[in-house]
Amino acid sequence: MSTNAELDGLRRLMTPEGATLLAELPAVHTTADVLALTTRLRSAGYDAPLVAAALTLQRLRAKAETKFGPLAANLWTTTDGLEQATALPLAARHAERFRAAGCSRVADLGCGIGTESIALAGLGLQVLAVDADEAHAALALMNLTALPGAEVRHTRIEDLDLAAEGVDGAFADPARRGPQGRRFDPEAWSPPLSSILSLRQSVPRLGVKVAPGIDYAALPPEAHVQWASIDGSVREAAIWLGDLAPEGPGRSALILDSGGTARCYPAPAATADAAATTVECVPLGTYVHTLDGAIIRAGALATLAAELEAGLLSEGIAYLTGDRASDLPGVTSFRVLEVLPAGAKPLGAALRERGVGSVEILKRGLDTDVAAFRHKLKLRGDRNATIILTRVAGRHVALLVQREESVAPRDREAR
Numbered sequence: 229m230s231t232n233a234e235l236d237g238l239r240r241l242m243t244p245e246g247a248t249l250l251a252e253l254p255a256v257h258t259t260a261d262v263l264a265l266t267t268r269l270r271s272a273g274y275d276a277p278l279v280a281a282a283l284t285l286q287r288l289r290a291k292a293e294t295k296f297g298p299l300a301a302n303l304w305t306t307t308d309g310l311e312q313a314t315a316l317p318l319a320a321r322h323a324e325r326f327r328a329a330g331c332s333r334v335a336d337l338g339c340g341i342g343t344e345s346i347a348l349a350g351l352g353l354q355v356l357a358v359d360a361d362e363a364h365a366a367l368a369l370m371n372l373t374a375l376p377g378a379e380v381r382h383t384r385i386e387d388l389d390l391a392a393e394g395v396d397g398a399f400a401d402p403a404r405r406g407p408q409g410r411r412f413d414p415e416a417w418s419p420p421l422s423s424i425l426s427l428r429q430s431v432p433r434l435g436v437k438v439a440p441g442i443d444y445a446a447l448p449p450e451a452h453v454q455w456a457s458i459d460g461s462v463r464e465a466a467i468w469l470g471d472l473a474p475e476g477p478g479r480s481a482l483i484l485d486s487g488g489t490a491r492c493y494p495a496p497a498a499t500a501d502a503a504a505t506t507v508e509c510v511p512l513g514t515y516v517h518t519l520d521g522a523i524i525r526a527g528a529l530a531t532l533a534a535e536l537e538a539g540l541l542s543e544g545i546a547y548l549t550g551d552r553a554s555d556l557p558g559v560t561s562f563r564v565l566e567v568l569p570a571g572a573k574p575l576g577a578a579l580r581e582r583g584v585g586s587v588e589i590l591k592r593g594l595d596t597d598v599a600a601f602r603h604k605l606k607l608r609g610d611r612n613a614t615i616i617l618t619r620v621a622g623r624h625v626a627l628l629v630q631r632e633e634s635v636a637p638r639d640r641e642a643r
Contacts, residue, residue, distance in 0.1 A: 234306055235363050237281025242370065249274060249282050255301075256286035296343065304370040306363065309341040314401075314437065315463060317484055318456055319347035322399060322435060322466070327351050329433050329471035331397035337385045337424075338401040342368030348399075349375040356393055360384040360418075385419050390430040397433040397472070400424045404439055412439065414446045421446060425467075432470035440465045440525055449477060449499035454492075456482040457522040457558070465525070467500070478502075481526035483558035491557040495528040505530035510539030510549060512564065512620050516629060517548040518590065520558035532559060542619040545593040553632045562616065562629035570594075570617060570624040572604035579628075583609035591617040594624065 240246050249269070256262060262283050269279045288310055292300035295315040305313070314322070322344060326334050332354060336345045339357035341364060348355045354377040359365045365382035372378040381388075390398060402417040402424055404410060414421035421438070425448060428434050440455055440462050447453050452473035455465045468475075479495040479502075496505045504527035515538075523532060524546045533539060536559070538550030553561040568578050579587065585607050589598045594617050601617075616627040 234281075234284070237277060237284065238304070238306070238363075238367070240278050241281050241285060242366075246278060246282070249278060250285070253282060253286050255290055256283055257290045262287070299346070303341070304367045305341045306367070309364060309367060312401075312405075313341055313343045315458060316343065316347065317458060318463060319344050320350075321456075321482075323347035323351050323353070325435065325468065325472045326353060326397045326399070326433070328474070329397065331433055333393075333395045333397070335388070335390055335393065335395040335398040335431070337388070337398055338403060339368050339380070340364050340401065342371040342380070344399055344401070345372055345378055345380075346375065349378045353377070355379065356381065356395060358383055358385060358388060386423065390427060395431060397435075398427060398431045399435040399437070400427070401437040410439075412441065414438065414442060425469075428469060433472050434467075434469045435472050436467040438465050438467060440521075444479075444501050444503065444527070447500040449501045451500045452476060452478055452480070453500045453526075454480045454482050455522040455526040456484065457520050458484045459486050460520060462521040462525065479526045479528070481520065481522040481528045481558070483520050483522060485557065489557055493523055493526070493528040493531050493558070495526050496530050497527060503527075507533045507548075508539045509541070509543055509621065512541065512567070512627075513538070513549040514551045515549065515553050515561045515563055515632070516541065516616060516627060517550070517554055518560045518562070518592075519546060519548065523558050532556070542593065542622055545619055547592055547616070547618055561632040562614065562627075563632055564627055564629055566628040567620070568615070568626040568628055570626045572601055575615070575626050576605035576607065579605060579613060579615075580608050582613070583611045584613040585609035586612045588612070588614040589617060590614070593619045 241250060265283060266279055288305050289300050289303055292303055292310055297316060299316060334348050334353050334355055336355055336357045339345055339359045342357055345355045345357040357368050357380045362382055365380055369380040372380055402419055404417050411417055424436050442465055451467045451469050452475045453465060453467050456463050477499045478497045479500055481493045483491045507530050517538060519532060529546060533548055536548060536550050536554050538548040541547040541549050568575055589602060596617060614629050614631055616629055
């Protein structure tokens, strides 16, 4: 939740004095920027709370550039609002679904700071943006002021009569956090998922943003549900109903990168709530493939296994293995060089013998703290290496591998 101080500061910035101050500020990216500007602005006569609010907003705008690009420069947001907002590439794809479905007036339910509404209005659609949180509604109003055809209303979704509002499409983002943190039960969301889905009686063209970890059993079988990631980070799952789901019932994974590449992988599921298709285990091949989390969560593992002529390394572990490398988006292939023992002591000895002093560690299927495990290896040498800690045919092993695609090494943990 946003703090009272943060919200009070934003209210001050919405005054003429605050607008003047913001207009004078350059981008703020570093602590050094903040310190230098604080001194200059205090010397110019601005009071400390107003300066703090302005610099906080500018730092959030700088942080928002990765989600919203140039749009971030004038975005009104709080820390929580930015974290919960849909990234612009996904919001744009959501908006395109509504336009392609023939919608003209869309309700953005639980609009937050209004980024979905910005995308909808940017395509020329009329928008009714609704949020039960007064601060979010106020920020959405600021962000949508310059866009014609966008109305913002502070009210609860439950108190809205969509049929009377004349909307022909709706997108809902129910609150999934409470005072104790994330709520994983869809019926504990506000409003509950079942209540949101009942809106189909008034607006059959309905989209709902849901938690990526949602259980398939909670999904309406006739929906198309898509998990989406950007640059390897799973951002959302979204339920699409009616004309918003031209793919038909089922599930899929959308893989995006910051360069604009997009690839969609359908899951072999006839309905959204169908169980994931089983993938057979096979002997260790020439390559091990790691997969984007959206592919795994959508249950599209079998689709990739068929395309790569690969199978599972071990039951219950989402690593594929086969004899050919992949250049598919969302898939990273590693050539297997050696199979080494998984214990820290024998593995460390084996790596030291090979002159390895720095190691990238990937893991799946083992409850291992990577930093602590690396320390136990006691490596010495000038060579770099990559190892995968996992199970092969149920046995814990360390695979010494070579990455087949040009990406920067980093520790990756997937349980």
